[in-house]
Amino acid sequence: MEPDHAGVVQASERIRTHVHQTPVLTSTLLDERSGAQLFFKCENLQRAGAFKTRGATNAVRSLVQDTAQRGVATHSSGNHGAALALAARERGIPAHVVMPHTAPAIKHAAVAAYGAEIVSCGPTLADREAALQNVLEQTGATFIPPYDHAHVIAGQGTAALELCRAVSDLDQVITPVGGGGLLSGTALAVSAIMPGAETYGAEPAGADDACRSLQLGSIQPMDAPDTIADGLRSTLGRLPFAIMRRRVADILTVTDREIIDAMHLLWTRMKIVVEPSAAVPLAAVLGTDRFRDRRVGIILSGGNVDPQALPSGMSDA
Amino acid sequence: MEPDHAGVVQASERIRTHVHQTPVLTSTLLDERSGAQLFFKCENLQRAGAFKTRGATNAVRSLVQDTAQRGVATHSSGNHGAALALAARERGIPAHVVMPHTAPAIKHAAVAAYGAEIVSCGPTLADREAALQNVLEQTGATFIPPYDHAHVIAGQGTAALELCRAVSDLDQVITPVGGGGLLSGTALAVSAIMPGAETYGAEPAGADDACRSLQLGSIQPMDAPDTIADGLRSTLGRLPFAIMRRRVADILTVTDREIIDAMHLLWTRMKIVVEPSAAVPLAAVLGTDRFRDRRVGIILSGGNVDPQALPSGMSDA
Numbered sequence: 001m002e003p004d005h006a007g008v009v010q011a012s013e014r015i016r017t018h019v020h021q022t023p024v025l026t027s028t029l030l031d032e033r034s035g036a037q038l039f040f041k042c043e044n045l046q047r048a049g050a051f052k053t054r055g056a057t058n059a060v061r062s063l064v065q066d067t068a069q070r071g072v073a074t075h076s077s078g079n080h081g082a083a084l085a086l087a088a089r090e091r092g093i094p095a096h097v098v099m100p101h102t103a104p105a106i107k108h109a110a111v112a113a114y115g116a117e118i119v120s121c122g123p124t125l126a127d128r129e130a131a132l133q134n135v136l137e138q139t140g141a142t143f144i145p146p147y148d149h150a151h152v153i154a155g156q157g158t159a160a161l162e163l164c165r166a167v168s169d170l171d172q173v174i175t176p177v178g179g180g181g182l183l184s185g186t187a188l189a190v191s192a193i194m195p196g197a198e199t200y201g202a203e204p205a206g207a208d209d210a211c212r213s214l215q216l217g218s219i220q221p222m223d224a225p226d227t228i229a230d231g232l233r234s235t236l237g238r239l240p241f242a243i244m245r246r247r248v249a250d251i252l253t254v255t256d257r258e259i260i261d262a263m264h265l266l267w268t269r270m271k272i273v274v275e276p277s278a279a280v281p282l283a284a285v286l287g288t289d290r291f292r293d294r295r296v297g298i299i300l301s302g303g304n305v306d307p308q309a310l311p312s313g314m315s316d317a
Numbered sequence: 318m319e320p321d322h323a324g325v326v327q328a329s330e331r332i333r334t335h336v337h338q339t340p341v342l343t344s345t346l347l348d349e350r351s352g353a354q355l356f357f358k359c360e361n362l363q364r365a366g367a368f369k370t371r372g373a374t375n376a377v378r379s380l381v382q383d384t385a386q387r388g389v390a391t392h393s394s395g396n397h398g399a400a401l402a403l404a405a406r407e408r409g410i411p412a413h414v415v416m417p418h419t420a421p422a423i424k425h426a427a428v429a430a431y432g433a434e435i436v437s438c439g440p441t442l443a444d445r446e447a448a449l450q451n452v453l454e455q456t457g458a459t460f461i462p463p464y465d466h467a468h469v470i471a472g473q474g475t476a477a478l479e480l481c482r483a484v485s486d487l488d489q490v491i492t493p494v495g496g497g498g499l500l501s502g503t504a505l506a507v508s509a510i511m512p513g514a515e516t517y518g519a520e521p522a523g524a525d526d527a528c529r530s531l532q533l534g535s536i537q538p539m540d541a542p543d544t545i546a547d548g549l550r551s552t553l554g555r556l557p558f559a560i561m562r563r564r565v566a567d568i569l570t571v572t573d574r575e576i577i578d579a580m581h582l583l584w585t586r587m588k589i590v591v592e593p594s595a596a597v598p599l600a601a602v603l604g605t606d607r608f609r610d611r612r613v614g615i616i617l618s619g620g621n622v623d624p625q626a627l628p629s630g631m632s633d634a
Contacts (some may be wrong), residue, residue: 271366271620306585
């Protein structure tokens with residue numbers, strides 16, 4: 001099933017009481033700096049610290065009761081694991097999260113805090129898939145992938161839906177792109193509600209598979225990502241790619257240096273904690289004239305980063 | 318003139334288009350941790366990064382045009398200086414900010430960025446007062462003090478006014494207390510709109526002059542403050558003290574260790590940047606049973622802190 005705009009609206013109704021309607025913030029200084037009017041949709045302030053809670057909650061709430069009771073499972077060393085754990089706890093069903101034993105302790109702690117069972121595995125993709133397969137067979141749980149899933153994509157699109165309802169006449173909306181769930185969900189919402197507006201993706205130059213995939217017309221695997229933006233190292237998903245081909249205006253790339261500078265601006269000027277991935281769209285907006293004099297919506301994707309372990313060189317920008 | 322509740326409502330109308338109506342955030346995790354229902358009014362997301370913009374804007378907008386044209390002046394090494402500079406720029410009048418030459422470069426930069434004239438002086442209070450007096454005589458500017466001023470107090474109270482309008486049935490509201498402008502303005506707003514609710518102040522144990530002043534019934538000077546919360550080292554003002562005696566339930570004190578732990582929770586769990594002073598009320602709520610099972614409003618006062626210079630030991634709390 002390919003998701004569509006109606007799916008985003010349904011998702012919005014379905015998850016409404018389980019997620020935060022996050023604020024939209026503005027900054028005179030960042031408007032001056034960019035030459036645009038920027039509207040920041042703060043998914044870093046979302047429950048579990050990222051937009052992922054929307055997609056996971058929509059997927060978990062879409063399961064029929066019999067299926068749901070057997071639980072849900074995924075593999076993730078990042079925000080999707082914590083989001084799924086939270087969504088499952090809220091519905092009162094088990095969650096199993098396969099994580100490499102090499103993942104940072106802070107990631108384990110986030111998933112464990114929401115009461116999920118953590119299944120440790122080796123560091124390779126094959127290790128993860130084998131461990132997940134084993135969990136699914138033993139428990140009968142339903143696999144909820146991080147982005148290549150209609151209900152997940154529709155859920156991620158609800159952030160843009162809220163943004164478009166809160167701010168009129170946006171010219172452009174821009175999100176980070178890793179697996180493509182957020183970008184494709186956003187494109188579905190924006191193209192239906194604000195047909196005149198364009199949707200952009202932004203990604204690190206060291207993980208530019210989305211850019212190359214759109215240019216070449218087929219999914220290009222992300223073999224050796226090299227970027228500080230740990231949330232954007234995945235290869236694009238099949239469903240997101242299909243939507244992006246039709247509804248995304250362009251993908252912009254930025255350097256890690258630009259990401260760190262944008263992150264510093266968001267921390268010091270807007271007083272919000274964002275992870276590197278979340279700073280990528282602002283970095284893109286500051287790096288081109290394409291957004292000048294426009295009304296631009298930016299989805300700030302998440303805030304899960306250790307303030308004691310900031311990237312070195314996050315100095316005055 | 319002593320400020321009253323009507324002054325807060327007037328201030329709210331007067332500054333409405335010049336300040337952010339900041340969001341009220343909640344956190345399931347901090348509710349669980351505190352045993353209370355907490356509503357955070359995010360003045361760290363206010364323009365210029367602190368509630369001070371409210372009071373300064375109200376004071377500047379209250380001046381008649383002839384007086385305003387001659388400019389405004391203050392002495393401040395903190396948020397009030399930047400707030401006054403911003404408020405003056407918005408009205409198109411000059412601002413003069415007297416700052417000790419020992420103040421951090423980042424504070425100078427904030428004031429200068431808003432176009433104020435910075436007047437350097439020596440580090441003592443006598444130096445500052447002499448420099449200010451000199452500015453006032455030379456320019457005819459109006460002195461806008463940081464807290465001991467009716468329009469400033471009324472302006473600071475507008476944050477609580479918005480909070481009480483946004484969240485029904487609060488049992489308690491708590492703010493940090495330094496000079497007392499925010500706490501007294503808050504008490505005026507809360508006692509009028511939610512007469513059943515109590516207003517509390519919270520301050521560092523190493524700068525507990527407000528606590529001692531209320532106990533002894535007269536203002537106790539803060540001679541040698543010793544706390545990380547740099548915004549709360551001032552001695553209580555005369556006008557704030559008069560209001561607090563009648564309308565504040567109690568002042569709670571917390572250690573610097575508790576402040577740092579609360580600051581860490583706000584950064585990592587709520588994903589917002591707060592300065593140490595802003596974490597003081599949450600530290601107080603976590604340190605007592607007095608707020609258990611209540612609906613508690615917390616004014617997060619500001620977010621002006623350098624993420625690269627976090628207090629050491631802001632470790633996992």
